Amino acid sequence: MGVDYYHTLNVERNATEDDLKKAYRKLAMKWHPDKNPTNKKEAEANFKQISEAYDVLSDPQKRAIYDQHGEEGLKDRPPPGHENTNGFNPRNAEDIFAEFFGSSPFGFGSSGPGRSKRFPSDGGGAFSGFNGSDNIFRTYSERGNMPKKPPPVETKLPCRLEELYSGSTRKMKISRTVMDAKGRSIPETEILTIEVKPGWKKGTKITFPDKGNQQANQLPADLVFVIDEKPHEFFKRDGNDLIVSQRVSLAEAIGGTVLNLTTLDKRSLRVPVNEIVSPGYELVVANEGMPITKERGYKGDLRIIFEVKFPTRLTPEQRAGLKRALGG
Template identity: 35%
Template sequence: MASQVAWLVIATQLLLLLLQVLGGRDFYKILGVPKSATTNQIKKAYRKLAKELHPDKNTDDPDAESRFQDLGAAYGVLSDADKRKIYDRHGEEGLQKGDTHGDPFSSFFGDFSFGFGGFGGRDQEVPRGGDVIMELEVSLEELYNGNFVEVIRYKPVAKPAKGTRKCNCRTEMVTHQLGPGRFQMTQQQVCDDCPNVAFVPEEKLLEIEIEPGMRDGQEYPFVAEGEPHIDGEPGDLRFIIKQAKHPKFERRGDDLYTNVTISLQDALGGFEMDITHLDNHKVHVVRDKITWPGARMRKAGEGMPNYENNNVKGALFITFDIEFPKGTISDEDKEALAKILKQDHKTRVYNGLQGY
């Protein structure tokens, strides 16, 4: 009878945990990715759906706003490693409760040992090779438009070799009998005999997707493409995005900055011009009033695409410099300018820092 009650309690606990995991929205279904999806696959799926489901493009759909919010919530959880672990174990309800416990089954059974030499033990940590970190210089055009870059990687690959080697070495507790009813436990290193291997470099072509809106310093990982470990798993290969200096534009976050030099005549009389952008489209600039040195114009939506949502773009800030004419001006021209400008000859002296 007691055993039946115990199993009933266990079954009830498992059912509650199952209902908890199944509760809430299915974030994987919302993003259209499998549960084994990598972070890069999740980001690609989000960017694609964000363009399709954006409310601005679905004005006739009354559910567009809620679907777009569900998409953002799914991405916010699955793109975060810690939140994703909680979601996989406890569902959305676990996230709402701030549940950060481990595996529900392991937390239920704890470290209780059933005495059969397997349930209560912990797996030994798998040894891992070193990570390889490399810088990848990309242009601002690539970060704006996106691109695919091919990199050749010479990776050490294990090949069979002659002889054997010591492997899977571990420390085990060994019991020695010292006499009747007397025992002593000591640690002893135990190794297996494995076939010998040799690492041979092999050429491998890696394709790196430079996605629109990527930022300087951002990482692009290749799992298990790092240094191998003879008895374990290889490390990762991580590329660090390095933005090359651009001759015309400076990037600050998702905003772009540039300078334009105009003549004194255009500064006083107004002008109209086009600026060639990073994808070769033209940004039209019109000034019909006086432009002073250092004046700045803001063009909304002409900056960099946002990495998380390419539908959103920063601004382009244009600072104007004035090119003054060289040479001298005749007395007649000076008089004409004075009549046009109608400015007095009063001068002001100040420190230039606090104004006046």
């Protein structure tokens, strides 16, 4: 296949758009030529290769051709609007870098392409003086070019208790505003997939990096969905336990009974009640509560709280019979 773009970005072949962005950010920061003044030639080659890999894999058409035909396929059959001789979009590596980090003062050296005229060359580029204790982002900020990251945007994701018991797949269509490479505000829609895991609790957060709105001179905000639990008509959740109230007659409370319950995953659960039930009595059924997310295969308990329905009137014969039976 020639160049392995997936290996270049250190991502799997099923990498998502977010995976590609994270990988590019990390590697582009590491190999930018101005951060590597002592091995600039190697850094330039790596930086260009990283940018080329991202350019191909982040474009669905290019990625499909590359997956099927390899690098040669991109040369032979470039998708419409992307014609060139080597499969790399004419945007140079610095343009891609600037899309992620704002107007870049960096180039491929003091005389290389893409060198910004906004800043004078200081011989070492914007990363000069960088060492392990420095913060690369501080250098950006000092020059006024590091776009700020706005606070995350949180939105509630109401879930039925059944979903949180068995898990579910939710598709969320979002509409947002982003900035294109030329700084223009454009609308964008996307469908996000959320895999709700069995046992997730209210307050669980699912973060989609950079999927919020973007304003000029800012990075896109992160979009955060926060799990919320809808009330259930029968069950109440208490941590990993489920609580259900059950009303029984006085005769059942004394003489025993069998409860037939339907669980959240639609199973029929038969619960014999053999103990004498007093008002407020709690019967615990082990391992019939909510799944415990971090302990696969384990569940909390089902706690049945009883309410005893006393008769409103008894005949004299019934009263006498109860006294004799209860030894009164």
